[in-house]
Amino acid sequence: MADLKVKFAGIESPNPFWLASAPPTNTGDQVMRAFDAGWGGAVWKTLGEPIVNVSSRYSTVDFNGQRVMGLNNIELITDRPLHVNLREITEVKKRYPKNALIVSLMVESKREKWHEIVKAAEGAGADGLELNFGCPHGMSERGMGSAVGQVPDYACQITSWVKEVAKTPVIVKLTPNITDVCYVARAAKQGGADAVSLINTINSITGVDLDTFTPRPDVGGRSAHGGYCGPAVKPIALNMVSAIAQDPQVKIPISGIGGISNWRDAAEFILLGATTVQVCTAVMHYGFRIVEDMIDGLSNYLDEKGFARAGDLIGRSLPSVTKWEELDLNYKIIAAVDQQKCIGCGLCYVACTDGAHQSISARAEHGRTHVEIIDDTCVGCNLCSLVCPVDGCITMKRVDTGRPPLTWKEYQQDPAQHKHLGPHNAH
């Protein structure tokens, strides 16, 4: 059986599954129950100056009858007294010495404030610190959270203040609400960060109540933008994680966050460069118990693929992540329909005809819709196979063009040589 243990910037964890700093890590009771359930680590809900919360605090995006495709929150950092949190951190660490216990921090942008909180957290027994430079709502209005994470200089400055006193590894949590996340990752590295974690939540309004006209969540008839997370944000997070993992100026461990609900999501983050992953929304939806399948599923997957350790998976997909201009223009595939599997729903036909390249024909045959791919005009875009509800019914088949690989850069040097690719080739 594969070894799931990981070492993240010096912090040891029985597995790569951590709870993100969020409501599930609000109390010692929750964190201990999570460790009992199998979570390898937890990032304690952000400590800082006392705050006051509002109600309601959450809203969701549901999709086609499924709840919580995306979750939005306007909850602030911990609203429990600092000394209570510290006491519980000590207690948890004492009882669960093998689990990774990270403490998230956020205070005013003053050197001495940061020194104080770092010392307090480490004094309580934290294995590591996570600097919350990502929270996009409420705290950012007070010059904290994403207000720091959106300015590389600030992020660098505060990280370096923390590093002046920190004895444990320092993780900087990044906000995605920025044009290029790599700039802040580099700044964190420059400030001395041992690792980064991303993504924090995305600025969002999840929807509007069509009867009251108030956006959700409704706080007495008013609303404010919140932070968006859950399965819907995973693609955005994966892209940012891979960008930082490939950035030669960063090169520090990454804890992946954003819509991770199961072992498959986790494996994808790890393949794109994450060492550990952090989970929040899926736990808020289904509870700590989901980690059982995450551990079991990842372990089985590693065994099947012949990997001895979870760590062997880190960054395995990065070599294939490239720029568009490096892609092979002469690589060609076209769609093929397995008529035995086709149920005649016509979705591929209408998608191709109205939404893509008019390369599927349809006709009624014995009361059923019969579709056929028009090979000559199919551009291999893939849309039909994506909308087809039948597993394996539409597949993309390789067409040998007989031409060597050709990138955009090469093509541009002499387009006339590659007439088969030009617009004149259109039907």
Place this chain on the structure above:
Amino acid sequence: MEPRGNPFQEIKPALALDAALAEASRCLFCFDAPCTRACPTHIDVPAFIKKIATGNLRGSARTILDANVLGASCARVCPTEVLCEGACVMDDLHWKPIKIGQLQRHATDWAMRHGMRPFTAGPRRAGRAAIIGGGPAGLACAAELLKLGYEAVVYDAAKQPGGLNTSGVAEYKMTPEFSLREVGWLVEAGVQIKSGVRIGADVSLDELERQFDAIFVGVGLGRIGRLGIPGDELDGVVDAIDFIAALKLDRPHARAGRRVVVIGGGNTAIDAVTQAQRLGAEEVTLVYRRGPDEMPAYKHEVQLARESGCRFVYLHNPSRILGRGKVEAIELQRMRLGAPDASGRRKPEPAGGDPTVLTCDLVIPATGQQPRSELLESLPNVRLDRGRVAVDERTMQTSNPRYFAGGDCVSGGQEVVNAVAEGKRAAAGIAAYIESRREVSRG
């Protein structure tokens, strides 16, 4: 004798809001969908289901009702298993078909609760049509004519309108109260109904011809024929139509047997056995002269009867009903299948041997309704074919151009949704006829 639970409990109850949303979300939204093709009224099923999913119930009901003004009762009584749901592509995925009937009910129930109109009468045009028969075909024809701007008056012989929707649908599928509520909904929208008026007796055809430009005949079928065997006049022989109708409209006089024998193999026979079973009969036996493969009843209906505990006796025919004044037993003759008959099915013939005697106190013949021959034969120059009104399928026009027909008197007995489709087609035919006449008179 105790009924088992509520003997009239609906077999397809209303979906809760969440269940309806989840079910609607399951729909693949097929292009040129097979469910729509399978529906005789061609309701755009994916469109109305999508609208349920988006919370546009008004639009959903509009989509249904524009295609089928009796969409609310069809949602309850349609054999969806062999129509829309039978065509659902989910079946090919080995998933359960979308519950189209129940979703249709969800939308149309909403429409009735929220004061929507089933249809809106179009700008008034010259032209009037008389509708003989207030069942689904006639009601659909009337509503469609009003939508097109013509006046339509429905003459119905029964005390209460709605035809078999009111009197003949098994109670566990739809109550007469619901049917009447739906008819009332159509009346509010402008359909005129004269109930208790028999054409030929109370109003003559000549009178109708004087008052109206065109006449639609949707009189359905008549009584179930007598068995024609000794004892078929005994107390305790009640035909299936009367049995169901009494339960629905005259419950104090309804019969519920202890040992019930139903004769026939069609869907009406199944309705009768299933209902008798639910009323608490100790033993219900269906006697059919052919074998299980020849039974015209829908497979899912037969399954329903089986699940109710009914016993099926195939290849037997009643030869005598025994009893002193009232039914005490029935004598059954063994049959065998001979050469195919006109219907293409193998003709049953007596197989000899000793008859079987079944003790029973209620015999329900369900051997097919007879045409209303007297009325149909009185229609001037309207050609009949084996007792049914012969029509042009596209326009539902009869051999007399002023007369149109639809529903069971044309088909010999089909579903409500077929009657609605024919009523709709007839309305278009009548409109074309009225307009063509106008051109002739102008010319």
